[in-house]
Amino acid sequence: MRTEIEGRDLVSLKGVHKAFGSFEVLRGVELGVAKGEVAAIIGPSGSGKSTILRTINGLTPVDHGVIQLGDITVTDPKVDKVALRHRVGMVFQQYNLFPHKTVLENVAMAPIQVLKEPRKDVEERARNLLAGMRLTEKALAYPGELSGGQQQRVAIARALCMQPEVILFDEVTAALDPEMVKEVLSAVRKVAEDGMTCILVTHEMRFAREAANRVFFTDKGVIVEQGEPKAFFANPQDPRTKEFLDKVL
Amino acid sequence: MSETSIFADVLRWLPFVLWGFGLNVLMSVLAIVLGTGAGVFLGLGQTSHIRLVGGVSRLATQLFRNAPWLVLLFYCIFLMPYSIVISGATYNVPSWLRATLGFSLPVAANFSEIVRGAIGSIPKGQWEAAEALGYSRSVTLFRIILPQCITRMLPPWMNLYALLITATPLASIVGVEEALARTQAAVQSEAQASFLIPMYATLLVMFFLYTYPISRISNALERRFRTV
Amino acid sequence: MLELFRQFALELKASGINLTILYDAFDFERFVSGLATTCALVVLCTFFSILIGAAGATVLGLSRGPAAMLVCAYVALIRNTPLLVQMYFFYFAVGSLMPVGQNAIGLPVPMIGNFTWAVIALSLYAGAFNVETFRSGIGAVHGSYEEAALALGYSRFKAFRYVVAPLGLRFSFASLANNLVDLTKATTVAYAIGVAELLYVSNQIWSDSLNTFEMMNVMLAIYLLLTGIVVWIIGRAQRAMRLPGFGVN
Numbered sequence A: 001m002r003t004e005i006e007g008r009d010l011v012s013l014k015g016v017h018k019a020f021g022s023f024e025v026l027r028g029v030e031l032g033v034a035k036g037e038v039a040a041i042i043g044p045s046g047s048g049k050s051t052i053l054r055t056i057n058g059l060t061p062v063d064h065g066v067i068q069l070g071d072i073t074v075t076d077p078k079v080d081k082v083a084l085r086h087r088v089g090m091v092f093q094q095y096n097l098f099p100h101k102t103v104l105e106n107v108a109m110a111p112i113q114v115l116k117e118p119r120k121d122v123e124e125r126a127r128n129l130l131a132g133m134r135l136t137e138k139a140l141a142y143p144g145e146l147s148g149g150q151q152q153r154v155a156i157a158r159a160l161c162m163q164p165e166v167i168l169f170d171e172v173t174a175a176l177d178p179e180m181v182k183e184v185l186s187a188v189r190k191v192a193e194d195g196m197t198c199i200l201v202t203h204e205m206r207f208a209r210e211a212a213n214r215v216f217f218t219d220k221g222v223i224v225e226q227g228e229p230k231a232f233f234a235n236p237q238d239p240r241t242k243e244f245l246d247k248v249l
Numbered sequence B: 001m002s003e004t005s006i007f008a009d010v011l012r013w014l015p016f017v018l019w020g021f022g023l024n025v026l027m028s029v030l031a032i033v034l035g036t037g038a039g040v041f042l043g044l045g046q047t048s049h050i051r052l053v054g055g056v057s058r059l060a061t062q063l064f065r066n067a068p069w070l071v072l073l074f075y076c077i078f079l080m081p082y083s084i085v086i087s088g089a090t091y092n093v094p095s096w097l098r099a100t101l102g103f104s105l106p107v108a109a110n111f112s113e114i115v116r117g118a119i120g121s122i123p124k125g126q127w128e129a130a131e132a133l134g135y136s137r138s139v140t141l142f143r144i145i146l147p148q149c150i151t152r153m154l155p156p157w158m159n160l161y162a163l164l165i166t167a168t169p170l171a172s173i174v175g176v177e178e179a180l181a182r183t184q185a186a187v188q189s190e191a192q193a194s195f196l197i198p199m200y201a202t203l204l205v206m207f208f209l210y211t212y213p214i215s216r217i218s219n220a221l222e223r224r225f226r227t228v
Numbered sequence C: 001m002l003e004l005f006r007q008f009a010l011e012l013k014a015s016g017i018n019l020t021i022l023y024d025a026f027d028f029e030r031f032v033s034g035l036a037t038t039c040a041l042v043v044l045c046t047f048f049s050i051l052i053g054a055a056g057a058t059v060l061g062l063s064r065g066p067a068a069m070l071v072c073a074y075v076a077l078i079r080n081t082p083l084l085v086q087m088y089f090f091y092f093a094v095g096s097l098m099p100v101g102q103n104a105i106g107l108p109v110p111m112i113g114n115f116t117w118a119v120i121a122l123s124l125y126a127g128a129f130n131v132e133t134f135r136s137g138i139g140a141v142h143g144s145y146e147e148a149a150l151a152l153g154y155s156r157f158k159a160f161r162y163v164v165a166p167l168g169l170r171f172s173f174a175s176l177a178n179n180l181v182d183l184t185k186a187t188t189v190a191y192a193i194g195v196a197e198l199l200y201v202s203n204q205i206w207s208d209s210l211n212t213f214e215m216m217n218v219m220l221a222i223y224l225l226l227t228g229i230v231v232w233i234i235g236r237a238q239r240a241m242r243l244p245g246f247g248v249n
């Protein structure tokens, strides 16, 4: 079934290899995500999930393989980084908001400084996004004055303000206290329901099952198994997937 | 004027300047010894629980730390007695010795801060643990706290010495015949402009060769101790 | 008011404390002009040394090539040689190569005067220390902030300019205050090349008026005041730029 729609994939990784020194982190990753799809990547710690995400927006250069994002070839050494990162947003585990800028500035600064869009338009968009994240009154606060959950929602708004085609979420709830996980997950879900293509690395299996269209399981630098969430969780095929799901569910 | 003859001239003056440099080294060694000794007392004084001792130590430290080296040098040169009488015999205090005392004042103040910082960097829990074991404050300080401080104090102490040796040419301003004064004398007696740059450059190199290794070792030690 | 000072000073003189600067107009003027020169040195050299420090730290933050090696060599050379010898090197040696102009009555005067050389030497001296200060401040900024900026499409240079450097500056204040106090103290070295700063005029005054002890104490008090002012100003700047809610600084 996948092979039929592969031509329509917005993001595709083919035979991606990456080694840090002599340690092979990615050993031939194959992955495709269609426009509007929500893909969840799960797998044990150290299996290369973050590295996969970081190769997609070019933060980590690959050794072999081809990564395609629409008409952009990410793995081309001469790739236009600004154009690439305009189209791919990223949200980090540790939020990584800029502590010397207000919430509004954090959300609006990149479109103004990098994309050279008019300040007025960007700030209006940023305020709307913050309203969507229920953070209207926090616009002029500094990141250090917000809770972890609020900071992560700001980080999502910051990624959205670039008006990307794809957003990468890397364990966005892993650093949060339990009571804040829900508010961030519902924010991610809202982004997905609005039609954004999302690739998310997560340890929240329930969330992966409910929110994703596709689940990918990674182990030791390869995609071991993938499928529709219902079938994937109800009836995993590979013994490594079974073992992992036994442990975490 | 050919290149080689300038080089020969510089070489001819080199021993003369090097002897002067010996005086820089002598002044710096004496001043670091005196300053370190006094700095230990001031630094321990700063951490003292006796109000008067603490206050006086802090005041003296701040005073000598924030005063320009050259001003302190002038104090010692102009306001110290030119000779002292010890049991009937009169001894002249040569100006280089008075300058050395002038250098040891800021060294003492800086070392006082190093001592205070090192003692402060030892976790409070150690004092409490020692007290719980029945150690007195002074025994705790000398047997438990200070031994740990030595390694922490070594890199900044070496940096202080590097600062000190590069400050010693200030003594030439008050008439001490050290390396810079001798370089100036050489330049004057040669009386040619093309001699100026090589001669002063030689002096810079002299100080660099002496000081740079000290700075490097100090940095290396600092990195080593930080990771431990 | 001034008359009161005069009276007071004359009474002090009667009791053995001879503060000529309080009742003798000539000494007063000399003293004030010396103080003004010292302040000018401090302000100019602070400005240029911060500029040098920022430029050097920028080079070290962005490149590992020959430019970075040049900056490292400059810092090592300045920090491991005497300021006074550097100043003589500039004033006497390099100065001897500089073009000579003529004054109103046709006498030769150097185009670059001793005050300018003092500013150059002191700025280069303090600049080397500021390079180190800013470099380690920048080193204290966690790499994830740069990464977040890169993911938003910032180039390395822009990420440095808008994110890493502003954060690094905030980690540099304590050490910067130290450097500027040292610079304030070091302005006295300009005395050696005949710049009529505070130490120089004080020396003139005590030579003429034979009040060495009094003048030295006045001078010392003024330097303590000046260093105090420097620390206070940096403290103000630090508080103005603190990161809200971040505990640090």
Ligand SMILES: Nc1ncnc2c1ncn2[C@@H]1O[C@H](COP(=O)(O)OP(=O)(O)OP(=O)(O)O)[C@@H](O)[C@H]1O
Pocket: A020, A025, A044, A045, A046, A047, A048, A049, A050, A051, A052
């Ligand atoms: N820059 C790097 N240099 C060296 N090794 C790295 C680097 N980045 C990642 N690694 C290593 O690559 C492996 C995979 O890292 P990655 O962060 O992709 O794992 P992960 O699946 O995201 O794990 P986790 O669930 O713990 O986040 C790890 O063993 C990690 O130590």
Ligand SMILES: [Mg+2]
Pocket: A049, A050, A051, A170, A171
């Ligand atoms: Mg990860």
